[in-house]
Amino acid sequence: RLRTVPSTADRRMDAGALRAAVAADRAAGLLPFCVVSTLGTTGSGAVDPLEPVTELCRSTGMWHHADGAWGGLGALVPELAAAYRGMDGLDSLTVDPHKSLSVPVGCGAALVSDPDRLRAAFSFRASYLEGGDDVPWMSDYTVELTRPGTRALKLWATLRHLGRSGVVSLLQRYQDLAAYLRERIGEHPGLDLCASGPLPVVCFRVRDSGEGPRTDHAALAARLQARGHAYLATVEHSGETVLRACICNYLTTTADLDTLVGEVLAVSEQLAGVE
Ligand SMILES: Cc1ncc(COP(=O)(O)O)c(C=O)c1O
Structure with missing residues (x-):
């Protein structure tokens, strides 16, 4: 029902x-x-x-x-x-x-x-x-x-x-951090942003080179989590598993997001090397 x-x-x-x-x-x-x-x-x-x-x-x-x-x-x-x-x-x-x-x-x-x-x-x-x-x-x-x-x-x-203004600026900060992360992903030739709504969740994938098998994003996220420098989840978008970064911690900074992008690229290279 x-x-x-x-x-x-x-x-x-x-x-x-x-x-x-x-x-x-x-x-x-x-x-x-x-x-x-x-x-x-x-x-x-x-x-x-x-x-x-x-x-x-x-x-x-x-x-x-x-x-x-x-x-x-x-x-x-x-x-x-x-x-x-x-x-x-x-x-x-x-x-x-x-x-x-x-x-x-x-x-x-x-x-x-x-x-x-x-x-x-x-x-x-x-x-x-x-x-x-x-x-x-x-x-x-x-x-x-x-x-x-x-x-x-x-x-x-x-x-x-x-206070009310503190709540608004905290939420605005998450918006700004998500915009920063989208920009970082958008400008990188090896990463693709997925369509998403206006709130601070950023979904993306590693662009396939056309050679070799497609990136296994679940394996990538698991390995990235195990390295212990950043946390990234996955989510299914129209049947495809992609990476999902949800910005919702008041301590997160742009430097953390740089680390996250660096980790994704490093793990993706590692995985490509293994295969
Ligand atoms: C949109 C939405 N609804 C409900 C829940 C479940 O929330 P709760 O922590 O209250 O169990 C979540 C958890 O991620 C959520 O994102």
């Missing part, structure tokens, strides 16, 4: 395909009730178009949730704001401060436009829990009864330390 919606060439959700999928399900007697958009896809940093999805949800009685676990806070960055237009129309949104804000794990947040719905779904008072309602009981809003206060404290401390 789960439908994966195709994406367009820029790796965002294809709103037309979503509309067609919903219409097909409804015609088949099914009742689609929720669409999950992504604000900052893990694989390519794309931000789904919110407004057409909300419009469809409103006209068909569906809930519009956005997974902004990694990229939800990008809405605060002026150069990204246009991509996030329509956030105020969401029914719910997840944001993980343990990702872009480097708050220690696990610190995720679910935000809802109408908290009364959560209360209606989750509120349960056993007889031994009777008490006044002058302050909200957080246990009325989720499945958890007892919870560690330190989860909120570490987020509070981070926000208190950074």
Whole structure:
């Protein structure tokens, strides 16, 4: 009962395909009730178009949730704001401060436009829990009864330390570092950038020389990780495994990115030598 919606060439959700999928399900007697958009896809940093999805949800009685676990806070960055237009129309949104804000794990947040719905779904008072309602009981809003206060404290401390302007400049810094890395990759004749969204995840591949076997990017990433100087993941893009650098640590510098590019080239040469 789960439908994966195709994406367009820029790796965002294809709103037309979503509309067609919903219409097909409804015609088949099914009742689609929720669409999950992504604000900052893990694989390519794309931000789904919110407004057409909300419009469809409103006209068909569906809930519009956005997974902004990694990229939800990008809405605060002026150069990204246009991509996030329509956030105020969401029914719910997840944001993980343990990702872009480097708050220690696990610190995720679910935000809802109408908290009364959560209360209606989750509120349960056993007889031994009777008490006044002058302050909200957080246990009325989720499945958890007892919870560690330190989860909120570490987020509070981070926000208190950074302030709103500090959060924006941290996220802008990640944007700038990603732009630097894209530039370094773009200018190197042996590397190719892959299409990706506006958030700071940079996907790329080692260009094949045309002679010998194609580069095994999974092997390259594994060997690079084992050398211990940089960390690079891989991701599948249209059936092809490519390299993926996600910039989300406040200590990262341009020198680290130079090291990363140097490591990729060194390991790629090593692999070519082995084969
Ligand atoms: C877009 C997105 N959603 C959800 C998750 C899962 O997050 P969590 O750390 O809360 O399990 C990830 C993790 O990478 C993610 O990138």
